[in-house]
Amino acid sequence: xxxxxxxxAVSIDIEGMTCASCxxxxxxxxxxxxxxxxxxxxxxxxRATVHSASGDATPLLAAIAKAGYGxxxxxxxxxHSGGHQHHDEDAQGLRRDVILAAIPTLPLLxxxxxxxxxxxxxxxxxxxxxxxxxxxxYFALASFVLxxxxxxxxxxxxxxxxxxxxxxxxxxxLGSGAAYLYSVVATFAPxxxxxxxxxxxxxxxxxxxxxxLVGRWLEAIAKGRTGDAIGRLVREQARxxxxxxxxxxxxxxxxxxxxxxxxxxxxxxxxxxxxxIIEGSSPIDESMISGESLPVTRGVGDAVxxxxxxxxxxxxxxxxxxxxxxxxxxxxxxxxEAQGGKLPIQGVVDxxxxxxxxxxxxxxxxxxxxxxxxxxxxxxxxxxxNAVAVLIIACPCAMGLATPTSIMVGTGRxxxxxxxxxxxxxxxxxxxxxxxxxxxxxxxxxxxxxxTDFILDDDFEHDEVLALVAAVExxxxxxxxxxxxxxxxxxxxxxxxxxxxxxxxxxxxxARVDGRLVAVGSQRHLGHLDFSDFSAxxxxxxxxxxxxxxxxxxxxLAAAIVVADRVKSSSAAVIAELHARGLKTVMISGDNQRTAxxxxxxxxISEVRAQVLPADKVATLKALRQFGKVAFVGDGINDAPALAxxxxxxxxxxxxxxxxxxxxxxxxxxxLRGVLDALTMSRATMRNIWENLAWAFGYNVALIPVAAGVxxxxxxxxxxxxxxxxxxxxxxxxxVSNAQRLRxxxxxxx
Ligand code: ADP
Ligand code: MG
Numbered sequence: 001x002x003x004x005x006x007x008x009a010v011s012i013d014i015e016g017m018t019c020a021s022c023x024x025x026x027x028x029x030x031x032x033x034x035x036x037x038x039x040x041x042x043x044x045x046x047r048a049t050v051h052s053a054s055g056d057a058t059p060l061l062a063a064i065a066k067a068g069y070g071x072x073x074x075x076x077x078x079x080h081s082g083g084h085q086h087h088d089e090d091a092q093g094l095r096r097d098v099i100l101a102a103i104p105t106l107p108l109l110x111x112x113x114x115x116x117x118x119x120x121x122x123x124x125x126x127x128x129x130x131x132x133x134x135x136x137x138y139f140a141l142a143s144f145v146l147x148x149x150x151x152x153x154x155x156x157x158x159x160x161x162x163x164x165x166x167x168x169x170x171x172x173x174l175g176s177g178a179a180y181l182y183s184v185v186a187t188f189a190p191x192x193x194x195x196x197x198x199x200x201x202x203x204x205x206x207x208x209x210x211x212x213l214v215g216r217w218l219e220a221i222a223k224g225r226t227g228d229a230i231g232r233l234v235r236e237q238a239r240x241x242x243x244x245x246x247x248x249x250x251x252x253x254x255x256x257x258x259x260x261x262x263x264x265x266x267x268x269x270x271x272x273x274x275x276x277i278i279e280g281s282s283p284i285d286e287s288m289i290s291g292e293s294l295p296v297t298r299g300v301g302d303a304v305x306x307x308x309x310x311x312x313x314x315x316x317x318x319x320x321x322x323x324x325x326x327x328x329x330x331x332x333x334x335x336x337e338a339q340g341g342k343l344p345i346q347g348v349v350d351x352x353x354x355x356x357x358x359x360x361x362x363x364x365x366x367x368x369x370x371x372x373x374x375x376x377x378x379x380x381x382x383x384x385x386n387a388v389a390v391l392i393i394a395c396p397c398a399m400g401l402a403t404p405t406s407i408m409v410g411t412g413r414x415x416x417x418x419x420x421x422x423x424x425x426x427x428x429x430x431x432x433x434x435x436x437x438x439x440x441x442x443x444x445x446x447x448x449x450x451x452t453d454f455i456l457d458d459d460f461e462h463d464e465v466l467a468l469v470a471a472v473e474x475x476x477x478x479x480x481x482x483x484x485x486x487x488x489x490x491x492x493x494x495x496x497x498x499x500x501x502x503x504x505x506x507x508x509x510x511a512r513v514d515g516r517l518v519a520v521g522s523q524r525h526l527g528h529l530d531f532s533d534f535s536a537x538x539x540x541x542x543x544x545x546x547x548x549x550x551x552x553x554x555x556x557l558a559a560a561i562v563v564a565d566r567v568k569s570s571s572a573a574v575i576a577e578l579h580a581r582g583l584k585t586v587m588i589s590g591d592n593q594r595t596a597x598x599x600x601x602x603x604x605i606s607e608v609r610a611q612v613l614p615a616d617k618v619a620t621l622k623a624l625r626q627f628g629k630v631a632f633v634g635d636g637i638n639d640a641p642a643l644a645x646x647x648x649x650x651x652x653x654x655x656x657x658x659x660x661x662x663x664x665x666x667x668x669x670x671x672l673r674g675v676l677d678a679l680t681m682s683r684a685t686m687r688n689i690w691e692n693l694a695w696a697f698g699y700n701v702a703l704i705p706v707a708a709g710v711x712x713x714x715x716x717x718x719x720x721x722x723x724x725x726x727x728x729x730x731x732x733x734x735x736v737s738n739a740q741r742l743r744x745x746x747x748x749x750x
Contacts, residue, residue, distance in 0.1 A: 010057050012048045014041065015070030015090075016156065022069070022167055023400065024354045029067040033059050040342055044404030047074060049337070068156060094217035097149035101210040104141040105203075112138070112203040135187045135200055142202035146180055150209035166357050172212055174361070175391035175721060180205040182384055196378050201385065207722040208392055215729025219401070219736055233332050233415065236288045236307040241272030244316070254306075254322075261319045265310045273306040274321035282313025289327065289418070289668055331420060331668070338411045338421040343428045346403045349693065353399050360394040360704070367708040375709075382709070385721065389707035393724035394700055398731040402692030405739035410685030417677045417747045418668040420653075426664035429648045430682035434628025436578055436675065437621060439642075440589035440596060442635040443652050444603060444672070445565040447479050451487040452546060453562035455537055460558045463493055468518045469551050469561065471495035472511040476503055477637070480549055483563045484520075505638055506590040506613040508549065519552040520561075522592065524611070526550050529557045538562075542594030545602060572603045573749055574672040579604070581679070584627055588612055588620055590638070614638035618645045633667075633675055635659050650675060676748035684745045692735045699731045 014026060023041045026048060030039035035053035042048075048071075050060055057073045064071035111134070115122030125134065146154070153176070157169030166174075183200035190198045242249050244262040254272045257263065263272055271284070281299030286308045295311050298304055304317050307328040323329065364387040371383030411421045421427060438444050456462055470488030473481030475498060488495065501511040508521015519526055529552060531538075538548045538560060546564040550557060575585050586607045589596040596610035609620050618641050624630045632639070632646035636656055643649030643662040651663030654670035667674030707724055711717040 010050045010052065010055060010060060011074035012050065012057065012060060012064065012071050013074050014046050014048055014064060017041075017043060017046060017069060024350055025067055025165060025167070026064060026069060029063045030060060033063045036060070042342070042404050043400045044408050045336075068159060091217060091220040094213060094220055097152075098210070098213045098217050101145050101149035101206070101213050104144050105206040105210045108138055108141045108203045108206050135183075135202075138200060138202040139184065139187055142180060142183070142206045145206040145209050146176060149213060150176065153209065153212075166361060168357070171357060171360060171391045171394065172208065174364075175388045176205040176208045178384060178391075179208070179388050179721065182381075194378060199381065201388075204385075204388065204721045208388075208725040211722070211725035211729050212392075215725075215732055218729070219732050233288070233307075233328065233335070236270075237328060238270035238272040238306065242266075242269075257319055257322050259319055259322055263317055263319060265315050265317070267310060267312045267314060269310050271304045271306055271308050271310060271317070273319045274326045275304050275306075275317040275319045277302050277304060277315050277317045280313055280315035282315050283311045285309040285311055286669070289331070331415070334420050334422055334666075335411060335415045338407075338424045343403060343407065343425055343689070345428065345689070345693075349399060349403055356394070356399070356700075360391065363394070363704060363708065364388075364390045371709065382718075386707065386709045386718065388721040389719050389724045390704055392721050393703050393707045393719065393728055398696035398699065398735045399693070401732060401735045401739075402696050403689050405736050406685050406688040406692060406742065409739045409742040410681055410688065410745075413743050413745055414677065414681040417674070417681070418653075418671065419674045419678045419681065420666040420668060421664070421678075421681075422666060423664045426648050426678075427682050427685050429629065429664070430631065430679055431686045432629045433583070433631045433648060433679070435584045435586060435624050435630045437586040437588050437624060437630055437632045437642075437646070438605070439617075439632075439634035439636065439639050440587055440591060440599060441479060441565060442654075443633055443639075444571045444587065444599065444605075445567050447565065447635065447654075449479050449483045449547065449563035449565035451483050451561060452564045453541065453560075455534060455548075455560040455562070457533070457556075457558050459556070460553065463491065465551060465553065465559050466491065467493040467495060468513045468516065468553060469520050469559075471498050471513045472501065472509055472518050472520060474498070475501045475511070476509050478503075478509075479565070480547065480563055481509070484561060506615075517552075517554050519555075520549055522590075522611075523550060526552050526557070529555075531557065533557075534560050539594065542592060543598050545595055545598035547591050547595050567599065567602060568670075568672060570671055570673050570749065574676060575604050577676055577749060579606075581676075583679075586624060588617055588632075588642070590614065614641070617642040621645050631675075633672070635670075650678065673747070673749050680748060681742075681745060684742055688739060688742055692738055695734055695738070696731060699727070703727060 017023065017026065023043050026041045027039050030036055030048060030050055033052070037051045037053065039048060039050045048064070052060070061071045061073070111125060115125060129137070153169045153172040157167070157173030160167050161170040161174070179201040183202045183205070185192055186198050186200050238254050240251050241254050241257050242251050242264045243257060244264055249264055257273050262278065263275065265271060277298055277300050279300065281297060283295035283297050284304065285295045286305060288307055289305050298315070305328065306326040321327070367390050368380070368383040368387040371386055372380040375382045407424050407427065410427060411424060414421055441447055454462060454466070456465065466484070466488050470485050470493060473484045474495060496514040499512045501509065503509045504521070504525065508519065508525035510517070510519040512518070523531060531550070534550070534557070541548055541562045546562050548560045548562045551559040551561060578585050584607070585605045586609060587596060587600050587605045588609045590612055591610060593610040596608050600608045612620050617639065621630055621632055621642050622645070629647040631648040631650055632642050633650040633652065634643055635652040635654065637658045640658040640662040643651055643659055648665060649663040650665045650667060651659040652670045653660065653666050653668040660666055665678050703719065706717065707719045709718055
């Protein structure tokens with residue numbers, strides 16, 4: 001297939017980012033390193049992408065460590081074990097801590113809350129164990145919970161607080177620590193407190209720690225699943241290959257296959273690496289790459305792609321790309337890059353979360369102060385409990401997860417459908433697109449025209465003209481050229497020697513063949529000649545959607561060659577569906593007006609811009625902006641500037657590398673249904689992000705005042721810190737699970 005290039009960037013896996021505010025902190029630390037140009041940290045993938053002058057990772061790792069996080073360089077080739085082990089390790093460590101925290105918390109909760117809910121129970125307990133001894137037991141249990149499983153909150157929360165950069169851990173440490181310290185004073189120095197305030201809150205301290213650990217554990221499990229689409233792609237890679245060496249076949253790990261090796265594939269086996277078939281032919285299931293579910297038959301000379309499945313035949317192929325160069329490895333890298341990217345709206349979210357934690361602390365202090373001064377006695381006990389509730393409920397976790405998890409799941413699902421988002425920002429852009437403009441040849445049509453008619457001037461001879469033209473076109477990469485060369489080859493004509501070859505993009509080609517001047521191209525290309533003898537015949541072909549090119553030999557019009565290209569089978573249905581979704585469609589083509597209009601009519605495209613020179617495609621696109629944002633779908637080298645100019649450039653994956661490099665989105669199989677899928681995924685993902693953000697912000701906006709106690713004067717409602725911890729955990733889980741729903745978005749017209 002083709003190769004995708006990537007700008008040199010260092011990718012670093014980060015550990016210990018517990019909340020969205022950590023993202024800004026790590027980014028800031030990275031940007032301070034000399035030579036760093038850009039740094040982007042993704043909370044969901046736990047990965048930083050850094051562009052720096054030196055490309056050296058060492059100072060970057062040091063800067064991250066200094067900011068208080070773990071860091072290591074991301075391994076360069078996708079691993080079979082999946083790229084998400086550290087999520088699993090996270091999940092395992094958290095599971096252990098949840099158990100360690102839950103065991104002592106449970107009796108604490110039962111004894112204390114049981115007594116609150118049912119007085120006789122309290123009496124019964126007291127009659128067996130006096131209150132003083134009971135408090136000592138509580139103290140021991142809570143101390144264990146905070147010091148062992150809860151250690152993580154204090155170890156990173158307290159230094160962060162001291163640095164003046166409090167984060168999520170600081171909130172938990174402050175909240176549970178305050179409840180704990182108050183209880184310690186009430187236990188060991190009760191004389192410091194008035195008699196009506198001598199209560200202990202050990203159970204609050206322990207339950208907060210336990211519930212937040214439960215929330216993080218569930219979140220780690222869900223995050224691990226978020227990257228599943230990539231995991232699946234990674235698993236599509238073959239593990240071994242049967243390589244022919246000196247006549248014998250030996251099975252070897254796929255990592256050892258070299259370019260040029262001959263690989264033998266039996267029915268039902270995976271194609272190990274990219275290559276070209278040298279013997280045999282077989283139907284091959286390429287759905288993992290293209291999203292196209294029907295198998296395609298590949299024979300000698302055809303390309304095969306590593307990771308696809310050979311269904312029934314047996315083939316031998318020569319390896320052309322191995323290791324990190326294979327199409328699959330490149331796709332994985334591209335999807336990972338897009339998944340790690342940030343949408344424009346994320347910038348706003350990051351800014352909000354950066355001031356959110358300090359703001360919550362101020363709110364907690366205010367809560368304490370207001371209750372201590374104006375609250376019912378014991379004022380500072382109410383103040384302490386409510387301030388703790390505010391600290392605990394206001395975790396900005398869900399906010400931090402809202403955008404990145406949706407992007408991960410959305411781009412992953414798109415990749416499964418054969419749509420690669422090279423730039424995740426295209427997800428946001430595409431939603432607002434009003435016009436979809438298509439290139440004609442190779443995009444709406446197959447791009448494999450065949451010669452259908454040959455109209456000759458009486459002074460010339462057919463085979464001679466065709467041989468001359470084919471000689472020139474052999475040097476052109478244009479599909480029309482290929483059609484002419486193919487026909488000459490079929491007739492067994494021998495091409496002459498070509499000199500002075502000049503290609504004029506969008507117009508035609510000119511060269512000398514054995515001394516004769518041969519020019520082939522559009523009417524415009526041969527503008528000074530008289531076409532009147534041909535025009536009547538040509539119009540009929542044009543109205544049938546066929547393209548005529550003209551041949552001038554030694555400046556005399558010699559022939560018109562007519563080629564016809566089939567439209568892709570899905571094109572018309574895709575155009576109809578785009579119209580049904582309220583979008584405007586436009587065809588932009590270098591071909592002549594009549595031909596372009598005929599094809600547009602066949603497909604139902606509403607507007608045609610024909611005879612557009614490659615250089616003018618950009619201007620044409622700009623003019624289309626009057627209708628709104630424009631997406632452009634194209635495949636050729638001549639489409640590259642337009643792909644870059646469009647608000648969203650969509651490259652057909654069967655097209656040229658230049659087109660793919662300039663695009664924001666790549667349709668892997670070349671199937672235009674991918675345009676619909678890209679639009680669907682964009683809308684679904686953006687809706688999902690808004691749902692998540694609305695939930696995360698709404699939850700905080702609604703519950704912080706409740707936790708602070710604003711409902712108390714009127715309704716007597718207070719939110720216990722324990723409920724706060726539960727609600728906080730639930731809100732993160734809601735966000736991550738909501739993003740999972742994107743995995744089931746259906747492909748279009750399938
Ligand atoms: P499209 O937009 O359909 O992909 P191009 O811009 O590539 O078309 O080409 C526009 C026109 O220029 C063609 O329809 C053809 O008339 C002429 N042309 C370009 N290259 C060649 C070539 N190598 N041989 C003959 N004609 C050519
Ligand atoms: Mg084209």
